[in-house]
Amino acid sequence: MDRLTQYAETLDTAAIKAEATPQITPVDSAFTVEEAYQVQKLSVDRRLARGERRIGVKMGLTSRAKMLQVGVDEVAWGRLTDAMLVEEGSSLSRAKYVHPRVEPEIAFLMKAPLAGKVTAAAALAAVEAIAPAMEIIDSRFENFKFALEDVVADNTSSSGLVIGPWHSPRQDFSNLGVILEIDGEVVEVGSTAAILGHPLRSLVAAARLVAEAGEQLEAGDIVMAGGITAAPNLSPGQTVRNTVQNLGSVMFQVES
Numbered sequence: 001m002d003r004l005t006q007y008a009e010t011l012d013t014a015a016i017k018a019e020a021t022p023q024i025t026p027v028d029s030a031f032t033v034e035e036a037y038q039v040q041k042l043s044v045d046r047r048l049a050r051g052e053r054r055i056g057v058k059m060g061l062t063s064r065a066k067m068l069q070v071g072v073d074e075v076a077w078g079r080l081t082d083a084m085l086v087e088e089g090s091s092l093s094r095a096k097y098v099h100p101r102v103e104p105e106i107a108f109l110m111k112a113p114l115a116g117k118v119t120a121a122a123a124l125a126a127v128e129a130i131a132p133a134m135e136i137i138d139s140r141f142e143n144f145k146f147a148l149e150d151v152v153a154d155n156t157s158s159s160g161l162v163i164g165p166w167h168s169p170r171q172d173f174s175n176l177g178v179i180l181e182i183d184g185e186v187v188e189v190g191s192t193a194a195i196l197g198h199p200l201r202s203l204v205a206a207a208r209l210v211a212e213a214g215e216q217l218e219a220g221d222i223v224m225a226g227g228i229t230a231a232p233n234l235s236p237g238q239t240v241r242n243t244v245q246n247l248g249s250v251m252f253q254v255e256s
């Protein structure tokens, strides 16, 4: 088995078992970002071979707050499958994760394919709807510590997503207030402007990055725009809610 296939298997198994695995880059200094994206694809292909279905992509590290929290300052993307969907208003089990965190985000629903170098106007024209959302991220690496290559190989820590009510994108969503609450207490506040200055820039970047991998955004795809604030840890018993100005809110609970 070649080393990239080996990394993909290790990361996929770590996710299934909810057990942390050592970082790759400290022992393989030649590991490149390009190879890391190959590992990501190999690992998600294992999920698809088990019957999971591709539902879209996620952008990561699109805000200063996120870049600072994990010490990686380059935008990255990952692949989403139906098994990662957490029903809005439902409970997830803490035991299925290594060390989960939650990010307030917004999501795009695509109505047309999009790929390559596109303008913001073209990206907007391909959007059916926008929604308040949360991503549950769970690095498979020990201590939630990684370099860019590691986190890309690990499908950018993707673990779950919760989507709130869909709204028309024919509104100004460039600077909407965002409030993340845990058990009714405000733990993070921000603005959709934290996402690269405008969330549409994240969609433009997604179209370019997936095209570099020979893929495209499809009609019906969900695109997660990226965390707006730093991501707090999740623990059993919590009720977590993200409220986005004009878009309403989205919530889930954490069980043991």
Ligand code: OOG
Binding pocket: 059, 060, 061, 062, 063, 066, 070, 103, 135, 137, 138, 139, 151, 156, 157, 158, 225, 226, 227, 228
């Ligand atoms: C990497 C994934 C970051 C986001 O929205 O910025 C991400 C991580 O923090 O583990 O999903």
Ligand code: MG
Binding pocket: 058, 059, 060, 061, 103, 105, 135, 137, 224, 226, 227
């Ligand atoms: Mg995210």
